[in-house]
Amino acid sequence: MSQSNLLDAIRSAILAAAVTFAAGSTLAQDAQPAAAGGGIQRERTVPAIASGKWTGKRLADGQPDVQGHWSNTIANHNNWTDPQGGVPGDPNPRAIPKTQRSERAPSRVSDPPDGQVPFQPWARAVQQEFLANFHNPTRPEYIEPLARCAPAGVPKSFTWHGFEIRQYPGRVLILFNSGWRMIYLDGRAHLPDNVKLWNADSRGHWEGNTLVVDVANNNAKARFARTGEFASDKVHIEERYIFDNGGQRFNYVATITDPTVYTRPWTATIPVKRYTERDEGDGWHYEVDVANTKDGHLQHERSERICIENNGPFGQVAIEPPKK
Amino acid sequence: MRNRIFISRLGASIVAASLAISAQAVAKAKLPRLANGRPDFSGIWQTTSAADYDLEPHATRSDAPPGPGIVEGNVIPYLPAALAQKQKNFAARNADDPRLKCWTLGTPRGIYYPEPFEVLQRASDLTIVFQFGQSVRTIWTNDTLHPKVTDNEFYLGDSRGHWEGDTLVVDVTDFNEETWLDRAGNFHSSQLHVVERWKFLDENTVEYRATLEDPNVFSKPWTIEVILDRHREKNFQLIENYCFTRDFDQYYPVPTQTGPARDKE
Numbered sequence: 341m342s343q344s345n346l347l348d349a350i351r352s353a354i355l356a357a358a359v360t361f362a363a364g365s366t367l368a369q370d371a372q373p374a375a376a377g378g379g380i381q382r383e384r385t386v387p388a389i390a391s392g393k394w395t396g397k398r399l400a401d402g403q404p405d406v407q408g409h410w411s412n413t414i415a416n417h418n419n420w421t422d423p424q425g426g427v428p429g430d431p432n433p434r435a436i437p438k439t440q441r442s443e444r445a446p447s448r449v450s451d452p453p454d455g456q457v458p459f460q461p462w463a464r465a466v467q468q469e470f471l472a473n474f475h476n477p478t479r480p481e482y483i484e485p486l487a488r489c490a491p492a493g494v495p496k497s498f499t500w501h502g503f504e505i506r507q508y509p510g511r512v513l514i515l516f517n518s519g520w521r522m523i524y525l526d527g528r529a530h531l532p533d534n535v536k537l538w539n540a541d542s543r544g545h546w547e548g549n550t551l552v553v554d555v556a557n558n559n560a561k562a563r564f565a566r567t568g569e570f571a572s573d574k575v576h577i578e579e580r581y582i583f584d585n586g587g588q589r590f591n592y593v594a595t596i597t598d599p600t601v602y603t604r605p606w607t608a609t610i611p612v613k614r615y616t617e618r619d620e621g622d623g624w625h626y627e628v629d630v631a632n633t634k635d636g637h638l639q640h641e642r643s644e645r646i647c648i649e650n651n652g653p654f655g656q657v658a659i660e661p662p663k664k
Numbered sequence: 665m666r667n668r669i670f671i672s673r674l675g676a677s678i679v680a681a682s683l684a685i686s687a688q689a690v691a692k693a694k695l696p697r698l699a700n701g702r703p704d705f706s707g708i709w710q711t712t713s714a715a716d717y718d719l720e721p722h723a724t725r726s727d728a729p730p731g732p733g734i735v736e737g738n739v740i741p742y743l744p745a746a747l748a749q750k751q752k753n754f755a756a757r758n759a760d761d762p763r764l765k766c767w768t769l770g771t772p773r774g775i776y777y778p779e780p781f782e783v784l785q786r787a788s789d790l791t792i793v794f795q796f797g798q799s800v801r802t803i804w805t806n807d808t809l810h811p812k813v814t815d816n817e818f819y820l821g822d823s824r825g826h827w828e829g830d831t832l833v834v835d836v837t838d839f840n841e842e843t844w845l846d847r848a849g850n851f852h853s854s855q856l857h858v859v860e861r862w863k864f865l866d867e868n869t870v871e872y873r874a875t876l877e878d879p880n881v882f883s884k885p886w887t888i889e890v891i892l893d894r895h896r897e898k899n900f901q902l903i904e905n906y907c908f909t910r911d912f913d914q915y916y917p918v919p920t921q922t923g924p925a926r927d928k929e
Contacts, residue, residue: 400699462921480915490909491798506791508706508784513791519906520793520800522782528899537904561909561916573918601919632809642802644818648908649767649842 380624381424383413384445386611387589394549395585401509403525403546406583406590409615409640411502411625414445417492420565421447421455423499427566429475448499450593450609457569458603470568485562489647491519491538493562494555494577495594498610502625504642512544512551517627518647523553530556536573538562544579551581564608571598588614616640694867695830698787702805703830703864705783705790708895708902711872715776715890718848727758728847734776736887740850746881753849761847766907768799768819770843771836771858772874776890782902790825790832795902803834810837817854819843832862845876853880868894 394404415423424444426435437444447455459467473482486492492500501517512523523542531541533556541557555577563570571577575598583590592610596602615626617638628640696704714731720740721733742750753760763769769777779796788806793799803823810822817840825834836858844851861873870892877885 460921463919466919480912481917483915485909485912485916488909488912490912491906506784506786508786511784513784513793515800519798522793522902524901528901531901531903535903538906538909539904560918561913570919572920600921629811631804631806632812634807634809639808641804641808643816644820645800646768646819648765649762649819 381415381445382625383611384424384443386414386446386450386591386609387584389582389584389589389591391550391580391582392548393585394546394583396549396583396587399507403507403512404549404551404583405507406551406581406587407505407507409502409504409626409628409642410590410612411615412499412592413611413613414448415499417486417496417499417565418567420567420569421449421457423448427474428471431475448608448610449606451607452604458606460601460603463570463601467568467570470563470570471566474566474568484566486518489518490562492516493538494521494540494542494558495579495592495596495608495610496562496564497521497539498592498612499565502615502627515642515645517645523551530554533557536560540577542579549583549585551579551583553579553581555579570601571596572600574598574600695864696867698785700787702787702827703832704785705832705862705864705870706785708780708782708900709870709892710778710780710895711776711890711892713776713890715888716773716778716846719846719850719888720848722848734888734890736889741883741886743881743883746851750849750851753844753851755849757847757849761849762842762844763796763847766797766910768797768843769794770819770839770845771801771821771823772860772872772876772888773843773845774799774801774820775860775872775874775892776888779905780895780900780902793902795905797908798904798906803832805832810835814838817841821856821858830864832860834858834860834862836860851881852876852878855880865891868896870894 397405399405418427419425422441422444425437430436449455449457452458470482473479477483486500491497497503497516497519503517504515506513506515510524510526512525514521514523519539521539521542523544525544528543530543535557536559537557538559538561540555542553542555544551544553558571558573558575560571560573560575575596578595580593581590582593590612592612594608595605596608597605617640619626621628621640627642629643631639631641633639696706698704713734714729715734717728717731719733719735721738722728722731724730774781774794777796779794781792781794784791784793788804790803790805792801792803799820801820801823803825805825808824810824816822816838818838819840819842821836822838823834823836825832839852839854839856841852841854856876856878859875863871865871871889872892873887873889875885875887876882
């Protein structure tokens with residue numbers, strides 16, 4: 341694409357974004373104290389779930405049965421460390437929260453205690469540069485890759501729409517709104533180090549109620565949020581999906597290590613709840629259709645997810661329409 | 665004399681028939697199965713055929729190796745106007761084939777495209793994850809029907825499966841008209857209806873048949889057949905291939921202390 345086409349595309353995208361806001365985006369609801377059931381930001385606290393025994397139901401191969409539909413309870417990918425705080429610098433006054441910081445959900449950075457990613461100074465500058473240019477991108481690299489339909493990557497995918505977990509002997513498959521991840525439980529080695537991937541390479545095992553996943557081979561192209569936090573392709577992530585024995589919640593707890601970018605390892609925590617037929621599909625946390633059952637009983641099912649072909653890019657700072 | 669020959673031929677054919685039956689029985693006994701007894705298609709599969717280059721028989725050309733075709737009767741029965749469209753597509757194939765944009769290949773094309781796909785199977789469904797473009801297709805085997813809503817337009821269609829003995833029969837409807845059937849410009853409309861039949865020949869080989877009908881494009885239903893082989897290489901796995909990102913990968917270099925490459929254009 342030529343530079344002038346890109347700039348045209350960015351201009352129309354900004355217009356489209358303005359229309360989205362005017363139509364009443366979820367950000368407009370951010371301005372209200374987060375109320376149960378309102379918008380996509382349903383909760384302001386993170387419940388404690390301890391690692392320990394799994395007493396819930398199991399699959400035939402012994403894995404805890406955690407299949408089904410799930411979504412984070414806090415907010416979307418607007419802001420990594422102030423999840424309900426909108427994207428700083430948003431030109432739309434309605435997108436600026438009127439709440440105090442203490443009234444909003446805590447940072448996704450659960451360690452260090454200050455809730456900030458422990459960036460090295462140069463890396464903090466790179467993050468700030470992305471954020472400073474987010475609302476008025478003048479270069480292609482200031483457009484978030486997810487807006488171009490790229491997979492959201494690890495760990496951002498867990499803050500972007502609901503997702504479905506399907507389990508098989510030796511495998512956990514996570515189907516996101518944008519892309520999917522296969523977690524291998526069969527003890528195989530990671531892919532060779534030179535293979536770098538949007539959704540990285542995942543090897544896991546179960547420890548009681550906790551799915552422990554070692555994540556390598558990350559291509560480092562997906563930022564963690566619209567606020568621009570990132571890792572390099574040297575990053576190593578240990579994920580712990582800690583499921584409560586009631587089967588209704590889990591906490592995603594990831595230890596993120598990258599000595600080339602951070603001053604110390606840090607931990608991200610994302611609270612997640614289950615959605616079932618007791619819930620209404622809402623097109624975001626719970627993106628399902630009603631299946632056509634022979635006896636008419638209520639059953640939800642996931643439909644085809646297509647991004648690049650259908651709607652192509654979206655939202656905030658979308659880009660060119662798909663090539664026809 | 666004649667009788668003896670007849671009898672010995674008869675005997676040989678009885679022996680041959682019983683050998684065939686026992687070979688079948690062995691193959692059948694060795695088929696991987698789910699706990700519910702249904703054949704288990706879990707695994708990574710790929711065709712070795714040249715079907716994706718052109719479903720019909722074709723000689724070698726600059727953009728395709730030769731192939732005997734996989735269409736029963738060799739010729740796709742196009743309606744006249746549709747045949748003209750196919751010929752236009754063929755002429756423009758190296759620009760217009762949706763695969764060049766890494767768009768979802770569709771059904772049945774994803775099955776005989778020359779990249780692996782993985783089947784993950786539960787009693788209630790088969791999930792097919794394609795390496796090319798990382799598309800995901802679900803074949804429901806939970807006794808549900810096609811959606812009541814009839815204006816769905818899916819790239820991969822809506823797939824409802826049932827079992828006829830050990831054969832998985834899948835009825836696929838609710839298509840859009842964005843996908844091609846191969847690199848030669850064979851195509852369909854949103855009225856496409858596909859009936860697939862998946863059958864093990866042995867535990868590492870699947871016979872895949874699909875009958876296509878489309879009143880807007882074809883004069884009668886037609887059938888294709890390919891063999892799918894299981895990938896058995898050590899440590900084989902799908903490698904992520906969101907190839908539609910290749911257009912913009914360049915904009916997202918790994919952030920480094922010296923900053924992203926500037927003004928490289």
